[in-house]
Amino acid sequence: xxxxxxxxxxxxxxxxxxxxxxxxxxxxxxxxxxxxxxxxxxxxxxxxxxxxxxxxxxxxxxxxxxxxxxxxxxxxxxxxxxxxxxxxxxxxxxxxxxxxxxxxxxxxxxxxxxxxxxxxxxxxxxxxxxxxxxxxxxxxxxxxxxxxxxxxxxxxxxxxxxxxxxxxxxxxxxxxxxxxxxxxxxxxxxxxxxxxxxxxxxxxxxxxxxxxxxxxxxxxx
Amino acid sequence: xxxxxxxxxxxxxxxxxxxxxxxxxxxxxxxxxxxxxxxxxxxxxxxxxxxxxxxxxxxxxxxxxxxxxxxxxxxxxxxxxxxxxxxxxxxxxxxxxxxxxxxxxxxxxxxxxxxxxxxxxxxxxxxxxxxxxxxxxxxxxxxx
Numbered sequence: 001x002x003x004x005x006x007x008x009x010x011x012x013x014x015x016x017x018x019x020x021x022x023x024x025x026x027x028x029x030x031x032x033x034x035x036x037x038x039x040x041x042x043x044x045x046x047x048x049x050x051x052x053x054x055x056x057x058x059x060x061x062x063x064x065x066x067x068x069x070x071x072x073x074x075x076x077x078x079x080x081x082x083x084x085x086x087x088x089x090x091x092x093x094x095x096x097x098x099x100x101x102x103x104x105x106x107x108x109x110x111x112x113x114x115x116x117x118x119x120x121x122x123x124x125x126x127x128x129x130x131x132x133x134x135x136x137x138x139x140x141x142x143x144x145x146x147x148x149x150x151x152x153x154x155x156x157x158x159x160x161x162x163x164x165x166x167x168x169x170x171x172x173x174x175x176x177x178x179x180x181x182x183x184x185x186x187x188x189x190x191x192x193x194x195x196x197x198x199x200x201x202x203x204x205x206x207x208x209x210x211x212x213x214x215x216x217x218x219x220x221x
Numbered sequence: 222x223x224x225x226x227x228x229x230x231x232x233x234x235x236x237x238x239x240x241x242x243x244x245x246x247x248x249x250x251x252x253x254x255x256x257x258x259x260x261x262x263x264x265x266x267x268x269x270x271x272x273x274x275x276x277x278x279x280x281x282x283x284x285x286x287x288x289x290x291x292x293x294x295x296x297x298x299x300x301x302x303x304x305x306x307x308x309x310x311x312x313x314x315x316x317x318x319x320x321x322x323x324x325x326x327x328x329x330x331x332x333x334x335x336x337x338x339x340x341x342x343x344x345x346x347x348x349x350x351x352x353x354x355x356x357x358x359x360x361x362x363x364x365x
Contacts, residue, residue, distance in 0.1 A: 053303055055329050077279045077303035080310075081330075089333050103281035107311050 001025070004061050004092075006052030006082045007072035008032050015070065016045055027061050053081040055089055063090035072098040076108075083113045149203050152216055156196045160216040166190035168215055173208030177201045226250050230292045230318075232278040232308045233299030237324060237344075239264030241296055246271050253287045256299075278308045289316040297323040302330050309339045 002025045005015050009032075016026040016039070026045045029052035030036050036049040050057040052071070063069065069086040071079035076099055083095035096115040099105050108116035142149060154161045160168055165176065165188055178201035179188045186192070194200070204212050227250045231242050234256035242254045243266045252271030255278050256262065262273050276283030278299060289295065295312040297305035302325050309323040322340040325331040331343045 053330075054327070055333050075279065075303070077301065077307040080307050081303045084306075085330075085333055101280045101282075104279075104311075107281065107315050110314050111310050 001067040002027065002062065002065055003068040003070060004029060004052070004058070004063060004066050004086070005070045005072065006030075006078070007070075007098075008035050008074075011072055013039055013042060015072070016043055020045055027066070029057060029061055053078050053085065055085055058082075058085055058090060063092055066090070066092050068092065068094040068096065070096045074100055076100050076104050080108060080111065080113065084111065087112065147203060147205060148209055149201065152200045152202050152213070154194060154196050154198045154200065154216065157218070158196065158216060159218045160194050161196040161198075162193065164191055164193045168194070170215060171208045171211040174202065174204035174212035177203050227293040228288075228291055229253070230255065230287045230289055230295045230312070232256075232295065232297040232305065233324075234258075234261035234264055234273075235298070235300055236264070238296075238298040241298060242271060243269055253292075255283060255287050277304075279304055281311075284308065284311060284316065289318060292316070292318045294318065294320040295322070297321075299324075300326075302326050306330070306334060306339070313339060 003019060004027045005012055006029045008030050012028055012030055012035070016028050019026040020043065028039055028045065028047045029050055030039065030047065031049070031051055033049055036047050040047045046061070048057065048061050050060070052058065052073075063086055066086070069083060069092045071082040073079055079097040079099070083097045086092035087095050094115070095113055096117070097108055097113045099108055099116045099118045102118040102120040105116050105118050105121070170176065176188055179186050179192065179194070180199040180201070181195070181197070200216070202212060202216070229245050229250050229252050231238050231245075231252060231254045234242065234254045238254060238256065239261065242252050246252045246269045252269070253274060254262075254265070254271060255274045255276060257275065257277045259275055265273070274283060274287045276286065278284060278297070289312055292312070295309065295318045297309045299305050299308070305323040305325060309321045312318040313321040322342060325334065325341045325343050326345060328343050328346045331341045331346070334341055
């Protein structure tokens with residue numbers, strides 16, 4: 001299908017490439033000249049330099065024949081207007097808008113943008129899925145995600161509370177690098193006993209991460 | 222003139238926004254003016270007795286801070302057409318503001334919004350019509 005992407009920067013490039021690779025025909029409208037030059041070199045689809053919230057530019061992009069418009073600029077007002085013009089003036093059947101202010105999502109839907117998505121919501125829900133609960137914070141991927149660093153808090157009910165590190169038997173690939181107890185910080189050894197209220201800095205490979213969390217908290221992220 | 226004083230929210234405190242805010246405040250209305258650029262509030266007269274809200278009118282929180290749900294009228298007079306179109310629609314649809322007007326600089330965009338229930342004012346079209354009318358008047362006067 002033919003679809004218009006209104007936006008700027010890398011997100012537009014990667015979206016266009018993704019749609020093109022699935023056999024669609026993306027048309028990019030970007031207000032930034034340098035962005036456009038770069039996009040035109042890097043991908044085969046049509047790139048239009050201009051204001052994607054202007055009726056004339058949308059017309060030029062062939063909005064009338066498009067099945068969808070995706071507005072992903074960093075400005076909510078521009079995303080809203082691009083979608084409304086596409087639907088109202090050119091009869092584009094599907095409009096999707098990025099909503100930068102998460103509190104605007106409901107307003108966008110009331111104003112006729114059927115699919116309004118908020119990056120804040122998306123990222124927050126991704127992190128929640130990863131972490132699962134608030135006992136784990138600061139999930140930080142290092143070395144392109146081959147290692148993960150996170151902070152884990154032990155509660156009374158955590159199976160690791162009361163055990164020494166040696167008894168705990170963390171899986172290979174996982175390590176408790178640091179133990180934070182009250183004001184004190186120590187690098188624990190095998191004989192050190194963990195207690196409820198301890199905060200642990202856990203470093204591990206993705207494979208060891210789940211099993212290590214199960215040992216510490218009795219549940220997996 | 223014992224007309225009821227209105228609660229008016231004005232988006233944008235540039236030339237047009239501040240002019241409106243000063244005039245409406247002088248007429249005795251309660252005015253709240255919203256702008257994301259603090260320096261624009263210097264455009265308000267010393268007599269201006271309304272409130273200033275610093276923030277981007279495209280953000281929900283900012284419109285809430287302006288107490289839009291209580292407003293009798295919103296006038297969207299920011300520089301950016303799209304900010305005006307969005308603020309006006311959110312005011313009318315979500316906050317149920319009874320009277321909503323928006324300045325839309327680009328006549329092409331203004332036309333596109335005719336089908337929506339927003340009153341739009343295009344300064345370019347207004348000024349243009351005025352110039353044409355005066356020119357015609359002068360011609361007719363010359364002939365007579």
